[in-house]
Amino acid sequence: MSPFYQLSATSLNGQPIPMADYAGKVVLVVNTASHCGFTPQYAGLETLYKKYAAQGLVILGFPCNQFGKQEPGSADDIAQTCHINYGVSFPVSVKVDVNGTATHPIFRYLKAELPGVLGGHIKWNFTKFLIGRDGKPIKRFAPTTKPEKMEAAILAAL
Numbered sequence: 781m782s783p784f785y786q787l788s789a790t791s792l793n794g795q796p797i798p799m800a801d802y803a804g805k806v807v808l809v810v811n812t813a814s815h816c817g818f819t820p821q822y823a824g825l826e827t828l829y830k831k832y833a834a835q836g837l838v839i840l841g842f843p844c845n846q847f848g849k850q851e852p853g854s855a856d857d858i859a860q861t862c863h864i865n866y867g868v869s870f871p872v873s874v875k876v877d878v879n880g881t882a883t884h885p886i887f888r889y890l891k892a893e894l895p896g897v898l899g900g901h902i903k904w905n906f907t908k909f910l911i912g913r914d915g916k917p918i919k920r921f922a923p924t925t926k927p928e929k930m931e932a933a934i935l936a937a938l
Contacts, residue, residue, distance in 0.1 A: 787886050789842065789873040789893040792855045797840070797871055799886070799915075805836045806937040808930070809890060811878045811902060813850035813860035818906040820864035824927030828934065829870045835938045836913065841872040844888070846879055847905050857935025880901045894920040912937050914933045 781803075789797040799807075807847050808828075813819060822841075829839045843858050845851040851858065855874055876884035883891075890909045891900045894917045908921040909934055919933050 783889055784886075784911055784917070787889060789840070789876070789884070789886060792859050792872050792874060794874075797873060802838050803915065804913050805834075805838050806913055806934065808837065808839045808934070809886065809909045809911065810839065810841055811844045811887070811892040811905055811907055812872070813844060813847065813905040814853060814858060816847070816850040817904045818904075818923050819850075819861075819904050820866075821927055822861075822868055825938040826866060826868050826870065828927050828931065831938060832934060833870075837934060837938060838850075841868065841870065842878070842884065843872065843875045844878050844905060845875055846877055850905060851875060880909070890917055890920075893917040898921050910934065910937060 785800040785803050787799045791797050810825060829837060831916050843851045858872065878884065878887040894909060900909065904923040906923040908925065908930065909917055910919045912918045918937055921930055
């Protein structure tokens with residue numbers, strides 16, 4: 781079993797999100813922020829989710845306040861931005877750190893598997909990690925990569 785499936789997160793409403801629940805699915809993990817220039821990517825992510833969820837795509841949003849303090853709000857504030865402003869229906873976790881000593885275990889694992897150009901660091905919000913049906917990370921996408929530009933990689937994984 782992939783180490784990814786041994787990890788878990790906590791949803792905005794305090795419920796556990798075990799990665800084992802997504803075994804056999806293609807997962808896109810995204811560190812997000814509500815007040816970022818890339819925040820409109822929520823809409824594109826939701827479009828991908830609606831288009832491919834029935835084929836096994838899961839998108840998981842992980843709000844992070846480490847880059848320019850662009851996710852300052854509470855869980856309720858984050859939920860409002862995601863759900864009301866962008867219609868997000870995919871799971872979103874509580875705020876996490878993606879760099880530093882308090883890095884969430886999911887991001888510690890993903891950065892070790894797909895280090896990127898900064899050698900194991902995430903440079904900004906909306907960095908994306910595509911995980912295959914076997915739980916192994918396939919590809920890392922830069923914050924500037926729009927969701928629609930990831931569609932071919934997602935389709936190949938599905």
